[in-house]
Amino acid sequence: MVNAAPPLRWQTATIEKIVPQTPRVSSFFLKLSEPFTTKAGQHVDVRLTAPDGYQAQRGYSMAQAPESGPDRIELCIEELEGGEVSPFFHMVAAAGDEIELRGPLGGHFIWRIDDPGPILLIGGGSGIVPLMSMARHRAASGVPVPMAMLYSARNWSEVIFRDELLELNGKRDGFDCVFTLTRDVEKRDGVHARRIDSAMVMETLMRLPALPAHVYICGSNAFVGAASGAVMAAGVAEGAIRTERYGG
Amino acid sequence: MATRGFFGRQQDPALANRIPPGQALTKDFPVLSAGPTPRIETVQWKFTLKIGPKPVKVWGWDQFHELPQTKLTRDIHCVTTWSKLDTAWQGVLIDDILADAGVEPPTGYTLAHSYDGYSTNVPTADLIAGKAMIATLYEGKPLPPDHGGPARLLVPHLYFWKSAKWVNALQFTEKDELGFWELRGYHAYGDPWREQRYTGDP
Numbered sequence: 051m052v053n054a055a056p057p058l059r060w061q062t063a064t065i066e067k068i069v070p071q072t073p074r075v076s077s078f079f080l081k082l083s084e085p086f087t088t089k090a091g092q093h094v095d096v097r098l099t100a101p102d103g104y105q106a107q108r109g110y111s112m113a114q115a116p117e118s119g120p121d122r123i124e125l126c127i128e129e130l131e132g133g134e135v136s137p138f139f140h141m142v143a144a145a146g147d148e149i150e151l152r153g154p155l156g157g158h159f160i161w162r163i164d165d166p167g168p169i170l171l172i173g174g175g176s177g178i179v180p181l182m183s184m185a186r187h188r189a190a191s192g193v194p195v196p197m198a199m200l201y202s203a204r205n206w207s208e209v210i211f212r213d214e215l216l217e218l219n220g221k222r223d224g225f226d227c228v229f230t231l232t233r234d235v236e237k238r239d240g241v242h243a244r245r246i247d248s249a250m251v252m253e254t255l256m257r258l259p260a261l262p263a264h265v266y267i268c269g270s271n272a273f274v275g276a277a278s279g280a281v282m283a284a285g286v287a288e289g290a291i292r293t294e295r296y297g298g
Numbered sequence: 299m300a301t302r303g304f305f306g307r308q309q310d311p312a313l314a315n316r317i318p319p320g321q322a323l324t325k326d327f328p329v330l331s332a333g334p335t336p337r338i339e340t341v342q343w344k345f346t347l348k349i350g351p352k353p354v355k356v357w358g359w360d361q362f363h364e365l366p367q368t369k370l371t372r373d374i375h376c377v378t379t380w381s382k383l384d385t386a387w388q389g390v391l392i393d394d395i396l397a398d399a400g401v402e403p404p405t406g407y408t409l410a411h412s413y414d415g416y417s418t419n420v421p422t423a424d425l426i427a428g429k430a431m432i433a434t435l436y437e438g439k440p441l442p443p444d445h446g447g448p449a450r451l452l453v454p455h456l457y458f459w460k461s462a463k464w465v466n467a468l469q470f471t472e473k474d475e476l477g478f479w480e481l482r483g484y485h486a487y488g489d490p491w492r493e494q495r496y497t498g499d500p
Contacts, residue, residue, distance in 0.1 A: 057498035062299065095495075097320070099299055100306035107320040107379050134307045134322060142303035149301055155496065157482030158332050271329040271444065278334035289415070291334050 058152045059084070060097060063123075065147045071126060072208045075176060077113065078125045078139060085120035086153065088112055090187035091160040091180040091266065094123065094153030098135060108135045109155065111179040111268075111294075113211075115186035126210060128176040159266060159294045163187065167195035170255065170262040170286075172246070172277045174202045174269025177296055178210050181268060188225060189218055198262075199227040200254045202246050202273065205234040226257045246273070251280040261286055268294040316373055317381050318490040324380040329444045332478065336414045336464050340448050345432065347399050348469040355399040359448070365390045365398055368431060372454035374461070375490035387452050389433035392425040392468070407474045410451045410460075411467040418462050418477035419486065420453055422470065429455065432465060457488035457495070 063080040070076045093111045114124040129140040143149070161169065161184040169188075171181040178201055188197050203209045215227045230242035230250060237243055242250055255261065265286055267277045274293045282288055309317070317323060340359040347354045357365075369388045375381045396403065403422045411417050424430065433452040434441055441447030446463025453460045459479050480486050485494040493499060 057500065058496050098301040098304040098306070100304055101300050102306075104306040104309065105320055106304075106306055106322060109378055138301075138304050147302055148299070150299055155483060158479075275335060275444065282334060288334055288336070293331060293333055295328070295330050 058155070060150045060152045062148045063151050065143055065145050065149065066122070067145050068143065071210045074208070075126060075128045075210050076140065078127060078143070080123050080125065080149070080151070082121055082123065087120050088114075088116050088123070088154040088183075089156075089160040089162060090116060090183040092154040092156040092183075093180070094125070094151045094155060096125070096135065097150040097152075098138060099150070106134050111183070112154070113179045113182045113186075115183060115190040117187065117190035126176065126179045126182075159268070159292050161187065161264065161266065163191045163193040163195065166263040167197070168258040168260055168262045169195060169197040170258065170265045170281070171197065171199040172201075172251075172265065172267045172269075172281070173199070174246070174273035174277070175204070175208070175296075176210065177267075177269030177273065177294070178203075179268075180294065181266060182211050182214075184266065185215070185218060185225060185227075189221075194224050196224045196258050196260075197226070198254050198257045199225070200230065200246065200251065200277075201227060202230045202232060202269070205231050206236070206238070206241075226254075228254050228257070246277050246280060248280040248283040251277070252284045255284055255286075263290060265291045266294075267291060269296060271295045313383070316383060318375055319493055321375055321379055321381040321490065324382055327382060327385075327445065328376065328378070328380055330376065330378060330459075331414075331463065332416065333414055335443050337443055338413050338448055338464060343448050344466060345395075345449065346467040347395060347401070348467055349401070349404050350469070350471065354401055357398075362390065362432075362449075363434075366394045368394070368428075370431060370433075370452065370454070372452075374454050374458050377457040377459055377484065377488070377490075377495050381490075385454075386437050387431065387433040388435035388438070389431040389449070389452065391428060391431045393428065395432065395468070396426070403470065405470045405472055407471045409469045409471055409475055409477060410462040410465055411469060412462050413464040413466050416462055416464070416478045418451075418460050419471075419475055419480055420451075420456065420460055421474075421487070424453060424456065425468075429453065455489075457485075457490050459484065460488055
C-alpha cells in the first residue's frame with residue numbers, strides 16, 4: 051500500500067459552549083486537546099462510545115474560519131429525527147463534556163484564498179456550514195476575491211448564521227449573499243420565495259464580475275442535483291463544480 | 299473512552315457480523331459524489347479495458363450486454379458510515395470481461411476510470427474470482443444516474459467509494475497508482491472491517 055502519511059489519531063475534545071442557531075440547529079464549540087490547522091470546507095469525524103463499547107461515528111463540517119486558530123472548532127449540528135448521533139448532541143451533550151474526534155478531513159470540498167475566483171457558494175439547509183467557513187475565511191483574510199452565496203432555507207427562522215451573513219452582506223466588499231425561502235409565508239424584499247432554479251442562479255451570477263472559477267454546492271442530494279443542474283444551465287462548466295451531499 | 303450519556307441504538311444481534319465497526323444501517327440509498335451527476339446515454343456509452351496506456355478492447359452498450367450476465371446480492375459499506383444490506387445487482391463480472399478480451403491480469407494493480415474524471419485504485423486480486431462486476435442493473439432496474447448509471451464498478455467488500463460510478467475503463471497499472479479520493483486523504487485499500495477510512499489508518 052502507498053500510505054505514507056501518519057494516521058489521523060483520535061483525540062479528545064471538550065465542549066466549551068453550545069449556541070442554538072435555529073430551532074433545529076445548534077453550534078457546538080469544541081476545544082481540541084491536539085490542535086490542528088484547517089482549510090475552509092473540511093470536516094471532522096466524531097465518535098461516540100456506549101458503555102458496552104458500541105461506537106457510532108459521523109462526519110460534521112466545521113464552520114469556523116481557519117484564521118480562528120488551531121485550538122477550537124465549531125460544529126453546527128442539525129437534529130435529525132430518528133438519528134443516533136445528532137439527538138445525542140441536542141438532548142444529552144453539555145458544556146464540559148468530552149467527545150472523541152479526528153481531523154481535519156477532506157481534500158476536495160475546500161477553498162483556498164489563493165484559488166482563482168470568482169467563487170459561487172450554494173447551500174441548502176445545514177449545507178451552509180462548510181460554505182460559512184469559506185465566507186468567514188474570505189472575510190478574515192481580507193482577500194478581495196468576489197464571492198456570491200445563494201442560500202436556500204425553509205423559512206427565515208431556519209436561516210443558520212443569518213445575522214452574520216447579513217452583516218457580511220452589509221460590508222459591500224465583494225461578498226454578496228442571496229436568500230431563498232422555500233416554505234416561508236411572509237414575502238420579504240430581496241429574498242426569493244421558491245426552490246432554487248436556473249433563473250435564480252443566473253440572477254446570483256450577475257452579481258459576480260465574471261463566471262465563477264469554482265462553485266461549491268452543499269445540501270441534500272435532491273438540492274445538490276437541482277442546484278448543479280441550474281448552475282450548468284447558466285453556463286458554468288461541469289468541472290468547475292464541487293459538491294457535497296448530506297444525508298440520504 | 300465512553301461518552302457520557304451515550305448508549306447507542308439497540309443493534310440486532312443477528313446482524314452483528316454484517317455491520318463493520320463504526321457503521322450504521324440505512325434503509326435508503328444515500329448519494330455521494332464529488333461533482334454534478336453526469337448523464338451518459340447508453341448509445342454513447344463505451345467501456346475500455348487497458349493495459350497501461352494501451353487499450354486492449356472496447357465494448358459498446360449492446361456488445362457489453364452480450365457478455366455473460368451475473369447477479370450479486372451483497373452488503374455495501376460507505377466510508378461516511380452507512381451500511382446497506384442485501385443490495386441486488388446485475389452486470390458483468392470482471393472475470394468475464396477479461397475472458398472476453400482474452401487477457402490474464404497482467405499486473406496486480408488496477409485503476410478504474412469514470413466519465414466525470416473520477417478514478418479509484420483497486421488491487422487486481424480484489425476484482426477477480428467473482429468478487430467484482432460492472433453493474434448495470436440495481437434491484438432489477440437500470441441503474442439510475444445518481445447511483446452511477448448506466449454502469450458502475452461494484453466492489454462490495456471494500457468501502458463504496460471504490461465502486462466507481464459512471465465507470466468507462468479499467469486500466470492495469472505497473473504500480474499502485476492512487477485515485478481521486480485516495481489522493482485526497484482516503485485510504486489506498488479501504489477495507490471496512492479494518493476501518494481503513496483515511497490515509498494512514500492501519
